[in-house]
Amino acid sequence: MLPFARVTIIGLGLIGSSLARGIRATMPTVRVTGHDANDEVREIARRIDLCDDVSDTAGASVTDADLVILCVPVGAMGAVAAEIAEELPSEAIISDVGGSKESVIAALREVLPHATIVPGHPVAGTEYSGPESGFATLFRGRWCILTPEEHTEEAAVIRMRSFWETLGANVEIMTPKHHDLVLAVTSHVPHLIAYSIVGTASDLETVTQSEVIKFSAGGFRDFTRIAASDPTMWRDVFLNNREAVLEILQRLTEDVTMLQRAIRWGDGDALFDLFTRTRAIRRSIIEQGQDDPAPDFGRTHT
Numbered sequence: 001m002l003p004f005a006r007v008t009i010i011g012l013g014l015i016g017s018s019l020a021r022g023i024r025a026t027m028p029t030v031r032v033t034g035h036d037a038n039d040e041v042r043e044i045a046r047r048i049d050l051c052d053d054v055s056d057t058a059g060a061s062v063t064d065a066d067l068v069i070l071c072v073p074v075g076a077m078g079a080v081a082a083e084i085a086e087e088l089p090s091e092a093i094i095s096d097v098g099g100s101k102e103s104v105i106a107a108l109r110e111v112l113p114h115a116t117i118v119p120g121h122p123v124a125g126t127e128y129s130g131p132e133s134g135f136a137t138l139f140r141g142r143w144c145i146l147t148p149e150e151h152t153e154e155a156a157v158i159r160m161r162s163f164w165e166t167l168g169a170n171v172e173i174m175t176p177k178h179h180d181l182v183l184a185v186t187s188h189v190p191h192l193i194a195y196s197i198v199g200t201a202s203d204l205e206t207v208t209q210s211e212v213i214k215f216s217a218g219g220f221r222d223f224t225r226i227a228a229s230d231p232t233m234w235r236d237v238f239l240n241n242r243e244a245v246l247e248i249l250q251r252l253t254e255d256v257t258m259l260q261r262a263i264r265w266g267d268g269d270a271l272f273d274l275f276t277r278t279r280a281i282r283r284s285i286i287e288q289g290q291d292d293p294a295p296d297f298g299r300t301h302t
Helices: 014-026 039-047 074-084 102-111 154-166 176-203 218-227 231-240 242-264 268-287
Strands: 006-010 031-035 067-070 093-096 120-123 143-146 170-173
Touching: 006 014, 014 031, 031 039, 067 074, 074 093, 074 102, 074 231, 093 102, 093 120, 093 154, 102 176, 120 154, 120 176, 143 154, 154 170, 176 218, 176 231, 176 242, 231 242, 242 268
Parallel strands: 006 031, 006 067, 067 093, 143 170
Antiparallel strands: 120 143
16 A cells, blocks of 8 residues: 555655656556746646646645655745645645755744654755656665654654655664764765865866866766755755764864875875775675766766
């Protein structure tokens, strides 16, 4: 038995459109209603038949939903919740796909004090955005982290677990605070570093006479892929998970200082030991199926 019969997706970008496609592929009897604040996005969604129905207002999209998933930047969660508060059915479950969780729970709970809220974060995505960038298999074999509050009914969490597992995701339960710290390490700070490195390279273009772009090696090239991610989404992630991000950045600053010292004093053993340990981490990621072992990340070079 499917966990939900009527799902509303608010925000039809990469994640929202992938959800719509994934639901249709794995739960074809579920009715999917979509909404996006952008008029052009709604028209595209209708043209490509992304959902069973695309509503012009957020409130209208949730009137008969038993699951509402907010796929908007984390900084917009509270405003969207306010738009749907009056029309939201009392028995509906509210979830989201945001990259920070403590701030999202606080924003939703302020506007929807009595709603059943089961926050979620599918750890999946690409550097592309928009309703035409999604695909049904985006979540297959990836992790989705659920961060329910302590008082959340177990039945609601079980339904959300079943929903994501039907889409092909692996599901993990965490506290919101632990999620924000873990993702600061694995996602948020790496994105911040990528934005910083690519920004520095851009600033140096006049010094290097455009050779930074012309001779982009694999490392810099892969940083540019990360740095091409949606700027609104990542701005909001950093502002809403600032404590965890700043904590990890402080630790990173100390580690970079250690590397600087090792290079200055010719401490090859320290560098070799670190590089050996980090190489093992890469192997572990491949072994757990979180990346492709193909050389150069599977690029064809044709």
